[in-house]
Amino acid sequence: MLNLSTFLEDSALRHGKRPAYTCHGKTYTFFSINEEANKLANALVTIGIRPGDKIAISCPNLVQFPIVYYGVLKAGGVVVPLSILLKKNEIAYQLKDSDSKVYFCFQGNEEFPMGKYGWEAFREVNDCEHFFMVMPEPQNTLPIDDIQTLSWLVHNQSPSYESIPTKAEDIAVIIYTSGTTGSPKGAELTHANLFLNALLSANSILGLHTNDVQLITLPLFHILAMTVQMNTCIFKGAHCILVPRFDPEKVLELIGEYGVSIFVGVPTMYWALLDYLRNRPEKQPGEHKLRLCISGGASLPVKVLQDFEELFNVLILEGYGMSEGSPVVTFNHRQIGRKPGSVGTPIWGVEVKVVDQEGNEVPTGEKGELWYRGHNVMKGYYGLKEETERILTNGWLHSGDIAIKDDDGFFYIVDRIKDMIIRGGKNVYPREIEETMIRHEAISQVSVVGVPCERLGQEIKAFVVLKNGKTVTGEAIIKWTKEKIAAYKYPREIEFVKTLPLNASGKILKKELRR
Incomplete structure (x- = not known):
């Protein structure tokens, strides 16, 4: 028997009075979080939820997210976290596809009407039986415009609950x-x-201990924040500072105010922090307690890694993972050592290899698709037997990422297969071009994509964000890049933009750039 909610129950027992979460200046202990999760579990049983039922949640980084998350698990349910950026039709699709019985949705505001979209979507899905609005202030227990709230649901419920014993192979999250x-x-x-x-x-990765403080600005519905931050801190009894929206100034302020020791981010966050400080000499980081930074979600440009480490005098460890891998697959382990630019070596119990199109392992140093298998591999895609069989071969999950393994067993992600550009029959990897261009003195950020070309099939185009106060022509950037990489690789088109499109977790949306 194994239930992930054991993490919370054990920490409530061992570290009950210690701070578990701080959000908007208010701190909640492990004991109080466990009690609130128990109330929710009791409430779910009261409305007829049974083990294995799916419960969806749309909520930013607020304390209500972990309360719902662990409360659902205690009741033997399956958590279905939805992106807070989804619109009505997207929400309705995922509620229906997951067979969710209950939907918790944050109210939002006029600028970001999550509650409105969620309520409209819920009303279109007949099999989703219950809707509860998550309010900014948890103590509000009254229905809002006849819509029941999370606080109303748990009002007067018992703070004690005996968790449902689930099996290790039972689904916890979709x-x-x-x-x-x-x-x-x-x-x-x-x-x-x-x-x-x-x-x-x-x-193995964080070396986490009870006195650590993590700042969580990645969205909790994202698997990286959920596993590497929320679940690890609950497991170890460490303190989490919840930040509902990433803002460089606010993040730097909280790092100092709460003595944050571990920061986990995606590459665009590290770039944004550097860009903010680059233009504000008076805001340079002074004394801080950061001992470790983690980067995931996408490849971190080596130049950004080096500049950040030098400025903050802190180590950044980069890793690789995906939702289907729970998420961590490989990492630059502190015990083994690291190589900047690599995603490290496999975590314990996971095998990784690089294969050709026939699934045969390629020689060291050659490019191929990264496959992995082990305890981290998902059970499958919900309700999609053929899709599951397509991506899994004898337990090996096909990542869709192009990688290289070096002589020391370190892996390097070259690019996504779907992002690879085929120009005149030659394979071009955008990341290689981006790593070169980011070293230009005027370039702050860059993303490279393939665009249709009648003569060559695809042509190379770069979207460039310039550093404040810097000016340069597209022709000059093309000439500069041409001198540093092979003739078939340099971009033929440059488009200057103020920002690059990002998803909720901070990844650059290349599909938006291709339009």
């Missing part, structure tokens, strides 16, 4: 991902998947 291709698919992650990934992340 997290939606585009996978390697196609429409969003629900990756089924088991209690064992998430339990082991959090345990290994806490011990």
Whole structure:
């Protein structure tokens, strides 16, 4: 028997009075979080929820997210976290596709009307039986315009609950991902998947201990924040500072105010922090308690890594993962050592190899698709047997990423297969071009994509964000880049933009740039 909610129950017992979460200046202890999760579990049983039922939630980084998350798990349910950026039709699709019985949705505001979209979507899905609005102030227990609230649901419920004993192979979370291709698919992650990934992340990667403080600005519905931050801190009894929206100034302020020791981000966050400080000499980081930074979600440009480490005098460890892998697959382990630019070596219990189109392992140093298998691999895509069989071969999950393994066993992600550009029959990897261009003195950020070309099939185009106060022509950038990489690789088109399109977790949306 194994239930991921054991993390919370154990920490409530061992570290009950210690701070678990701080959000908007208010701090909640492990004991109080566990009691609130118990109330929710009791409420779910009261409205007829049974083990295995799916419960969806749309909520930013607020304390209500972990309360719902662990409350659902205690009741033997399956958590279905939805992106807070989804619109009505997208929400309705995922509610219906996941067979969700209950939907918790944050109210939002006029600028960001999550509650409005969620309520409209819920009303279109006949099999989703209950809707509860998550309010900014948890103590509000009255229905809003006849819509029941989370606080109303748990009002007067008992703070004690005996968790349902689930099996290790039972589904704990269904997290939606585009996978390697196609429409969003629900990756089924088991209690064992998430339990082991959090345990290994806490011990082998973060070296997490009770006195650590993590700042969580990645969205909790994203698998990286969920596993490597939320679950690890609950497991180890560490303190989390919840930030509902990433803002460089606010993040730097909170790092100092709360003595944050671990920061986890995606590459665009590290770039944004550097860009903010680059233009504000008076705001340079002074004394801080940061001892470790983690980067995931996409490849971190080496130049950004080096500049950040020098400025903050802190180590950044980069890793690789995906939703289907719970998420961590490889990492630059502190015990083994690291190589900047690489995603490290496999985590304990996971095998990784690089293969050709026939699934045969390629020689060291050659490019191929990264496959992996182990305790982290999802059970499958919910309700999609053929899609599951397509992506899994004898337990090996096909990542859709192009990688290289070096002589020391370190892996390097070259690019996504779907992002690779085929120009005149030659394979061109955008990341290689981006790593070169980011070193130009005037370039702050860059993203490279392939665009249709009648003569060559695809042509190379770069979208460039310039540093404040810097000016340069597209022709000059093309000439500069041409001198540093092979003739078939340099971009023929440059488009200057103020910002690059990002998703909710901070990844650059290349599909938006291709339009």
